[in-house]
Amino acid sequence: MRDENQRDIRTWVCKRKISVGVRSDAGAQAWDTFLSLAVTARKLGVSFYHYLLDRISDIYALPSLADMVRQQSQVQVKALPPP
Secondary structure (H helix, E strand, O other): OHHHHHHHHHHHHHHHHHHOOOOOHHHHHHHHHHHHHHHHHHHHOOOHHHHHHHHHOOOOOOOOHHHHHHHHHHHHHHHOOOO
C-alpha cells in the first residue's frame, strides 16, 4: 500500500516539475481533480482516456468511478473472513 501511495505522489511531483506549477487556485484545483481521477481509474483498471472520452462525449457507457469504487469495496468486504 505504501508503494502505491508513493507512486501516486510521484506522479503529481513529476507533473508539477514538467509544467512548473500552476498559475491560479482554479488551475491547482483542476489539476488535483484530474490527477485524482487518473489515479483512481488506474487503480480500478480503467483507461483514464476512455473514461474521459465516455464522459465528455455524453455516452456514459462506463459506470461512474464512484460506483466502481463502491462495487470494489463490496467485493473486498465479502472476501473478508467472518469475525
